[in-house]
Amino acid sequence: MDDATLVGIDLGKHSFHVHGQNGQGKAVFRKKVSRKQLIEFFATFHACTVAMEACAGSHHMARKLAALGHTVKLISPQFVRPFVKSNKNDFVDAEAICEAASRPTMRFVTPKTESQQTLSVLHRVRESIVRDRTRTVNQMHGFLLEFGVSLPVGKSVVKRLPAVLAGHELPPRLIAILERLHEHFKYLDEQIGELDQELARQLADDDVGQRLMSIPGVGPITASALAAEMGDGKQYGCSRDFAASVGLVPRQYSTGGKINLLGISRRGDKNVRRLLVLCARAYMRCLEKRTGRLAEWVRAMLTRRHSNVVACALANKLARTAWAIVARHTTFDAKVASPAA
Incomplete structure (x- = not known):
């Protein structure tokens, strides 16, 4: 193990498969470890290059291993796939990661910081809530259309739903369901507003974000x-x-020398x-x-x-x-x- 210069890790939720090789590309060791054992292993291992696929948990693990003195390289999974030999298993995947990382022309992904990941999570949560709000609005439009009430396109008229319901004779149970959906819509709308305010507060303290907002349309x-x-x-x-x-x-x-741009x-x-x-x-x-x-x-x-x-x-x-x-x-x-x- 002492002559290992490149270590590939196939990441998982609970178990991790590790493949180490020397400078000539010869396999030195293979291990299957838990998350705790992985950190303990690299804490006592000599400084080397560690390669992983850029997937869930990879940025956190990259920061952990970099703090222990190792050089971490993240590779997009699509660039690792061509190096998988024969049948696929976790150890073969770890070996393929080593093989891909040893290529001189390989492109790597820069590990994200905690603040970058947190901001990315905030954006994904907001996007998810926006989809839920759109789904709720479409449901209300569809339910009303089944009872002959056609509303204008968009969510603006949904905000005035109680007034719309008062102008039509609809079954009481349907009105109760629509009112429940309307309350859910208002809750989602408030959540989106709060997330927008949180983004604005973070952006106010970010010099990069302020300079990016100078671009027209952004x-x-x-x-x-x-x-x-x-x-x-x-x-x-x-x-x-x-x-x-x-x-x-x-x-x-x-x-064949013919350039075709799609x-x-x-x-x-x-x-x-x-x-x-x-x-x-x-x-x-x-x-x-x-x-x-x-x-x-x-x-x-x-x-x-x-x-x-x-x-x-x-x-x-x-x-x-x-x-x-x-x-x-x-x-x-x-x-x-x-x-x-």
């Missing part, structure tokens, strides 16, 4: 999501790398990608009031491409701009924003 929710996703931005070599990591660059399928790849964090596209659409809705080189670029694009294509292209540009602001410690300036495609 609000508090998108700024905090970008701050949680990028950190200091040093894990990306350039702005295009960040745009590619959230799936806002064309997917390529080229062969639609956006849709890789990475779908929530960040969705927020950037929504920011782009918000920017385009008020385009007549916009000035500067970015606005001129969007107007020129709209003359020759569909608005959906322009929205994705603008989202790509916003992602690149966000990386430049974070990595270079600057703010958005409409006069110097590059209009290059």
